[in-house]
Amino acid sequence: NAGVMQNPRHLVRRRGQEARLRCSPMKGHSHVYWYRQLPEEGLKFMVYLQKENIIDESGMPKERFSAEFPKEGPSILRIQQVVRGDSAAYFCASSPPRTGGYKETQYFGPGTRLLVL
C-alpha cells in the first residue's frame, strides 16, 4: 500500500524559471493538501483540493502560484517565475473522503525540496 508520492524529491531552478511539483495521493484518498516549510519554521498550509476542485486556497500567495488536481493524474503545484524566497520544502498530504462529522487524518509525502539559484 504505497503512501503519498511526491516528485521530484529535489528541484533546482534559476530565478524566473517555472517549478512544477507533483503529488500522487494514497490509494482511496480524494483530498489533497499542499504545505510549505521554510527553513527553521513549521509547515504552513497553502491549498486544499479535491478532484477537479479547489476547496480552500487561503494560504496560496496571490501571484505566481497555482494548483490543480485533475480527474486523472497527480496533483500539480506550479510556481511561475520563481524567486529565491520560494526556496523551501513543499509537502503534499492526502486524506480519505470525509464521512459525517469524522475528522480525517492527513498523511504526508516525503516532500520536494526546491532550491532557487
Next chain:
Amino acid sequence: DQQVKQNSPSLSVQEGRISILNCDYTNSMFDYFLWYKKYPAEGPTFLISISSIKDKNEDGRFTVFLNKSAKHLSLHIVPSQPGDSAVYFCAASGGGTASKLTFGTGTRLQVTL
C-alpha cells in the same frame, strides 16, 4: 499570528524516561489535534490525534492529553527510545474550512543513551 505554539524548541531526555512535549493554541474553534514526528529530509509521520470531545488518547507508548480550558495539549512518550529522536509538530484543525492543519514550529527531541 501564531495560533499554535510550541514554546520549547528543543528537549533532551534520557533513554527509558518520559518525554513530555507541550503545545498551546489560541483559536477556540480548533476541535481536532494531531501530533506528527519528522526526521530530516522526510515528510511528517502521523503519530496520534485527539478530538476535542476527549481529554486523553493513548496508543502504545504515546499518550496525548487535551486541556480545553487552558487551550493546552501535551504528548507523553513512555519509555523514550533513541529512535524517538526527531522533530515533533503539534497541529490543529477546525474553524472556517475545517480541513486545513495549522502547525506549531516544532520541538526537537533528543533521546540520549
